[in-house]
Amino acid sequence: MWRDESVTWQVAHRPLGGIGELLGQVDAVHGLYYVLMHAVFLVWDGGGAGTGGGPGAAGLWALRLPSVAATALAAAGVAAIGHRLAGERAALWSGAAYAVLPPVQMYAQEGRSYALVAAAVVWATYLMLRERWIAYAAAMLVGCWLHEFAVLALLAHGFGARRSRGWRWSAAAVVALLLPLAVVSARQAEQQLGWLGRPSWRDWAAYGVLAALSLLLARSPALPRELVRVALPLALLPPGLLMAVSLVHPWYVDRYVLYALAGLALLAGTRLAAARGWRPWLLVAALLVPFGCWSVWLRTPESRKDDVLAVAAAVRERARPGDAVLFLPSRRREWLLSSPELYGSLGDLALERTPAASRSLQGTELPTAGIWTRLVDAPRVVALMDPADQPLDPYPREAVKRQTLASHFERCSVDEVRGARIAVYARPGHCTDRQGLSSESRPVGGVRHAFTSTAPGRPGPSG
Numbered sequence: 001m002w003r004d005e006s007v008t009w010q011v012a013h014r015p016l017g018g019i020g021e022l023l024g025q026v027d028a029v030h031g032l033y034y035v036l037m038h039a040v041f042l043v044w045d046g047g048g049a050g051t052g053g054g055p056g057a058a059g060l061w062a063l064r065l066p067s068v069a070a071t072a073l074a075a076a077g078v079a080a081i082g083h084r085l086a087g088e089r090a091a092l093w094s095g096a097a098y099a100v101l102p103p104v105q106m107y108a109q110e111g112r113s114y115a116l117v118a119a120a121v122v123w124a125t126y127l128m129l130r131e132r133w134i135a136y137a138a139a140m141l142v143g144c145w146l147h148e149f150a151v152l153a154l155l156a157h158g159f160g161a162r163r164s165r166g167w168r169w170s171a172a173a174v175v176a177l178l179l180p181l182a183v184v185s186a187r188q189a190e191q192q193l194g195w196l197g198r199p200s201w202r203d204w205a206a207y208g209v210l211a212a213l214s215l216l217l218a219r220s221p222a223l224p225r226e227l228v229r230v231a232l233p234l235a236l237l238p239p240g241l242l243m244a245v246s247l248v249h250p251w252y253v254d255r256y257v258l259y260a261l262a263g264l265a266l267l268a269g270t271r272l273a274a275a276r277g278w279r280p281w282l283l284v285a286a287l288l289v290p291f292g293c294w295s296v297w298l299r300t301p302e303s304r305k306d307d308v309l310a311v312a313a314a315v316r317e318r319a320r321p322g323d324a325v326l327f328l329p330s331r332r333r334e335w336l337l338s339s340p341e342l343y344g345s346l347g348d349l350a351l352e353r354t355p356a357a358s359r360s361l362q363g364t365e366l367p368t369a370g371i372w373t374r375l376v377d378a379p380r381v382v383a384l385m386d387p388a389d390q391p392l393d394p395y396p397r398e399a400v401k402r403q404t405l406a407s408h409f410e411r412c413s414v415d416e417v418r419g420a421r422i423a424v425y426a427r428p429g430h431c432t433d434r435q436g437l438s439s440e441s442r443p444v445g446g447v448r449h450a451f452t453s454t455a456p457g458r459p460g461p462s463g
Contacts (some may be wrong), residue, residue, distance in 0.1 A: 001060060001162060002304035002419075005111040006338040007361060009055055012037035014356060021359040026191055028184045033113035033143040038123065042068060053341030054309060063111035071108035071120040075099040076260050077122035082384075084129055085227040086270045094269025099203040101261050102294045103254065106303070113146045114258045120146060121153045121259035125230065130156055133166035140174045148181055149256045152238035156263075159233040160226070161309040189249075196250040199243045206247070208244060210264060211236055217267035222274035227266060235263030306419025312339040314415050314422050315346075315382060324349045324378040327402050328385045335384055335420060346382065349374045352400065368400045377405045381425040388421065 011019060011027070011034045019038060023031040046059030055063060079095030085093075098104060107114045120143030127136040143150035154171050163166035185192065214235045218228045235431070238257040246252035258456040272280060301307040315325075315336065325346040327333045336343040337355065358364040364369065375381070383405065392398065405411075405425055412431035415422040 001063070001309050001338065001384065002306050003308060005063060005336050006308045006334050008034070008037055008111045009059075010334070010355070011361070012041055013036075018359075022361070023412070024184075024251060025359045026188055026361060028181060028188055029148055030113060031181075032091050032142075033116065033147075035062075036066070038115075047391065053344075054312060054339035062112075064109055067112070067115040068108055070115040071099070071104060074104075074115065074119040074122045074259075074262065077119065077126055078124050079263050081129065081230070081262075082227075082266055082269055082273075083086055084126070085230065085266075086224050086273065089209055089226075089273035090270040091273040093267075094266050097269040097272070098265035100295075101265065103258060104261055105295055105314060106298050107255060107258055109299070112255075114255045117143050117147045117150050118259035118262065122262045124153070125157065125262070128161050128167065129230070131164070131166060131173050133170045133431065136167075137173050138169070138172040141177055143259075144174060144178045145181060148178060148185060149242060149251075149257065150259065151175070151178060152235065152241055152257065153259060155241065156233040156237040158317045161173075161236075188318060189251075193251055195336050196253065197336070199246050199252050203243065203254070206254070208238055210239070210260075214264055214267055217264075217271050220271050220274070223267065223270050227270055229324065231263040231266035231270075233258050233263070235267065245271075246275055254336060266401055301418050304419070306335070307417065308335045308338055310417050311335045311384065311420045311422065312342055314417050315384070316342055318413070318422060318424055319346060319382050320380065321345075321448060322380070323347070324374075324381050326375070326383045326401060326405075329395075329398050330365050330385055331362050331421070332384050332386065338364070340419070347378070349381070350397070351379060362398060365397055368396050370406055372400055375401070376408055379427055379430070381405070381409065383423045383425060385421045387419060388415075410412070 011022060014022070016035070016038060019034050020029070023034075025035070025162065028294070040062060044062050046056055046062045064302075075095045075098045077090040078098040082094035083091035086172070096316055104115075104118075120139050124136050124139035124143060127133075127139055140150070140154065143153070151174070154174060157167065160173070214232055218232045232288075238260045239252075239254070240256055242252045272284065275281065297303055314333065319325075319342075323346055325336070325343075326349050329337075330350065332350075333351075333355075336346075350371045352358075352366045352370070353364045355361060355363045366374070383401075408427075408429050409425035409426050410428050413426045414424075
């Protein structure tokens, strides 16, 4: 379970009133999804907590099952569009093509809203073709309230339906009913998306591959022109527009427009359905090998930025009764918030108000003087930090944490867990482990562990 899924688990387990209070401050864009997951967890949240109070294996099933179901529903929707526009064979291959795309598989097994957004947009596209405008507006509105960047699909739909009065009225209704969410989330944009930069060269390269492949497939005379008018704008417009806007306002992340892959799947599946001879199938067979390897890798913890349950397990093995915990930066508190029993057993040195009390995701922290006072009084500290190659936050609270640890403590050990470092600090001369371990290495929770001894005033590699 990585950090974003951890947020879903924490927020969806709050009371509905608490979720509403949070959404007034941050994460309004995910509000409908949190309410949906709250309902899911009321029905079944895995039947009991795992070690440390966090989700067990069944809890992870409950967290991710809506995304799995939504991906299956989206694949069925792609097949339905293919069937309507190009026949049964196109339906089969288009649905299969969507299901095997690695990004689709990635978000099918993640407890976030993106698979649900894709399902809503895909079925809205089908309803557009059927000219069921009330149902179309409802499906689009659900997608937009699950994540407002689904509104970009309206522009793609306009290429195929802009002359329809029903579509124009439906699109206007969706935009009007989305406005309240847009107003609230606009106020939260800096806090919500301030961590993003402009699209990288990798983002542009990936979009270039998508565009080139989509345009190449669309040129085939075997593809019905109506299908091209639906699929090509869906594949290219939402990511392209969001990347263009992100040159000024950095808002682009590929998962925000995951639904665009339905357009690519329609083009590829319909082309395969019309294929004659062995060459197209040789290409498919060649692609199955890397896609299969990618699919296997996506089912490992290494495919995510971090693993909050692995971090919690490593902390559990290193922490002693009475230890304090410090998060550098403060937003990494999310690593332990999904393991409330473990988190509650440690003294959070910098915390002023809990996430629930502060109506926030990670809580609020004391001023720098308060952090320093608590920290210098602590005999032993477990510090949870970003990997060494990540930039250090320049904020005063984070600076005082680093400076005080360097000047008043020895660093006894550092655990490298997936996407995190767990360092143990103690008073000078008190690094000896009561279990008989000091200046040696041992595995912690299957993670390589290296012990160091860093003298006060001379910080080691972690700074």
